[in-house]
Amino acid sequence: MKRCYKYFAMPASLHDAQLMKTQLKLAGDYRRQLVDIENRSRALQRALWAEPMRHIPIEKRAEWREKEGGNAILKAWTKTDEYKEWRKKITDCGYAMVKVAYATAGDAGLAWGTRLMVADAVEHARRTTAWASDLGNQPCNRMGVQIQQTAALTCIECVGGEDTRIRVGKELYSLGPRVDGYRPRSPERVLNRSGGLGARKLQELKIRVGSEGRQPVWATLHILMHRPLPPTAQIKWAWVQFRRTGTYEKWEVVFSLELADEPGVNHPNPDSAIGIDIGWRRRDNGMRVLYWAGTDGEHGEVVIPEVVERRKKKSADLQSIRDKHRNFMSAELSKLRGDAIVPPWLAEALRYCHQWLKVMHYVRLERQWAENRFEGDAEIYERLVAYLKQDRHLWNWQACNLTKMSRQIRGIFTDFAHMVCRRYQGIAVADIDLTELKEADDEAKIASRSIQRLAPGEAIRALRQAAPRYGATVYAYDPAYITRDCSHCGYRRELEQPHELRQICEKCGHGEDQDLTAAKNLIRMHAEGVDARTAGVRETKKMPTRRTRKKAAAA
Numbered sequence: 420m421k422r423c424y425k426y427f428a429m430p431a432s433l434h435d436a437q438l439m440k441t442q443l444k445l446a447g448d449y450r451r452q453l454v455d456i457e458n459r460s461r462a463l464q465r466a467l468w469a470e471p472m473r474h475i476p477i478e479k480r481a482e483w484r485e486k487e488g489g490n491a492i493l494k495a496w497t498k499t500d501e502y503k504e505w506r507k508k509i510t511d512c513g514y515a516m517v518k519v520a521y522a523t524a525g526d527a528g529l530a531w532g533t534r535l536m537v538a539d540a541v542e543h544a545r546r547t548t549a550w551a552s553d554l555g556n557q558p559c560n561r562m563g564v565q566i567q568q569t570a571a572l573t574c575i576e577c578v579g580g581e582d583t584r585i586r587v588g589k590e591l592y593s594l595g596p597r598v599d600g601y602r603p604r605s606p607e608r609v610l611n612r613s614g615g616l617g618a619r620k621l622q623e624l625k626i627r628v629g630s631e632g633r634q635p636v637w638a639t640l641h642i643l644m645h646r647p648l649p650p651t652a653q654i655k656w657a658w659v660q661f662r663r664t665g666t667y668e669k670w671e672v673v674f675s676l677e678l679a680d681e682p683g684v685n686h687p688n689p690d691s692a693i694g695i696d697i698g699w700r701r702r703d704n705g706m707r708v709l710y711w712a713g714t715d716g717e718h719g720e721v722v723i724p725e726v727v728e729r730r731k732k733k734s735a736d737l738q739s740i741r742d743k744h745r746n747f748m749s750a751e752l753s754k755l756r757g758d759a760i761v762p763p764w765l766a767e768a769l770r771y772c773h774q775w776l777k778v779m780h781y782v783r784l785e786r787q788w789a790e791n792r793f794e795g796d797a798e799i800y801e802r803l804v805a806y807l808k809q810d811r812h813l814w815n816w817q818a819c820n821l822t823k824m825s826r827q828i829r830g831i832f833t834d835f836a837h838m839v840c841r842r843y844q845g846i847a848v849a850d851i852d853l854t855e856l857k858e859a860d861d862e863a864k865i866a867s868r869s870i871q872r873l874a875p876g877e878a879i880r881a882l883r884q885a886a887p888r889y890g891a892t893v894y895a896y897d898p899a900y901i902t903r904d905c906s907h908c909g910y911r912r913e914l915e916q917p918h919e920l921r922q923i924c925e926k927c928g929h930g931e932d933q934d935l936t937a938a939k940n941l942i943r944m945h946a947e948g949v950d951a952r953t954a955g956v957r958e959t960k961k962m963p964t965r966r967t968r969k970k971a972a973a974a
């Protein structure tokens with residue numbers, strides 16, 4: 420059984436933070452290179468495949484392939500030895516370049532474990548998902564160590580141990596005065612949140628970020644040990660992850676562990692079941708995200724209250740306020756350009772200021788200006804400083820607002836999941852692919868945009884996570900017709916007004932909330948033993964090869 424243990428962390432000093440940030444930057448560079456190699460290799464392969472139609476203009480190629488037997492020519496071309504030889508050359512070249520990139524990243528100082536993590540992630544993306552060619556543009560936020568099978572490490576050896584990859588200080592560590600005053604996020608807040616016990620639970624953690632000769636170079640963090648590591652578990656990976664929320668920096672340490680399987684738990688109500696229909700619907704008091712009905716006759720809905728939902732709107736409002744302030748500042752600076760008192764360096768710096776959209780430009784300008792103050796600049800300079808201060812405040816407000824919102828939503832789902840798993844053994848959910856739903860029609864698309872942050876799929880995740888603790892099992896059923904089949908007589912009706920919440924059966928006259936009908940139908944399917952899968956074990960979407968695509972077309 421695999422488990423991840425996550426701990427709040429703070430770099431022990433500015434130096435440690437910089438060490439790790441350098442690693443993250445190098446990791447990002449390395450990933451960009453790998454993605455670039457893959458993109459090039461794919462472009463070459465496409466060009467190679469299209470070789471026989473090179474002389475045909477692009478707009479006529481479809482016609483050529485369909486009508487002039489082009490498809491057959493292409494097919495014959497892919498069978499030739501020449502094609503195969505070139506293809507092999509491209510692949511080999513890609514591998515060679517990957518090797519070089521690996522070595523260069525190592526020379527640049529990227530630690531071995533992080534290098535493996537990045538390479539693994541890119542390889543995984545390459546094989547199992549539709550290739551995201553812009554993967555390299557996203558910042559890399561993880562650095563870590565891998566513990567191989569041959570040099571296994573259990574948690575008990577790691578805590579207070581002498582391992583050369585990762586060490587957790589055994590002594591409880593109290594937060595001493597910080598030499599350089601580096602505080603990524605107010606530690607007092609963390610300590611208070613855990614009831615003042617935090618200070619006593621802080622421990623020192625060292626993670627390897629490189630080598631000096633054969634000696635490890637460490638980055639040190641203070642981690643909040645809110646729960647102990649299971650002593651006998653094997654550590655597979657350990658990594659540090661970094662995130663910014665507004666101007667705040669958040670660090671976490673994650674241990675990926677291999678634990679012995681826990682013995683199964685017997686559920687107190689083994690014959691009980693619950694049907695959960697997931698889908699969103701606007702209600703008076705907020706957004707309904709799911710409706711449930713149990714075998715004991717109880718039913719109810721889960722609603723994301725409007726106060727939570729409003730947070731998203733608030734963030735959008737804050738963004739527009741920030742934009743307004745920025746435009747104002749930009750106009751002020753533009754006016755300054757023609758002024759006689761402006762020294763040449765500032766005139767040069769302000770050349771494109773009417774186009775500045777990112778706050779970074781203003782920050783940079785302020786830094787430069789602070790070192791080159793001149794006569795008569797007080798008013799405008801102070802205005803710039805005030806603008807930046809205000810913007811930082813609004814940005815943090817905006818970013819934390821969204822974080823809080825997703826946390827509140829997750830909380831609602833987690834509470835619901837525990838309530839459900841405690842009371843019911845069989846949990847039947849509709850196996851909807853929300854991404855498909857989003858593509859379904861325009862109306863759903865618009866709705867999906869507004870609910871995306873409400874993430875109804877999170878509910879299934881929460882259920883799956885809570886279920887083993889109570890001995891419950893989550894099953895997924897095909898959602899076809901679940902709102903259309905009458906829960907009373909089983910008649911499959913046409914929903915003439917599907918947006919109407921209450922639907923009346925034209926055969927037996929039974930009327931009820933259509934989401935309740937769906938939930939009841941899920942229980943029925945569960946009782947009848949309809950084929951189900953364990954929910955959430957969706958097979959990873961493999962990239963369809965040409966052969967499977969052809970098979971699908973033939974079928």
Ligand SMILES: [Zn+2]
Nearest residue numbers: 905908924927
């Ligand atoms: Zn009926």
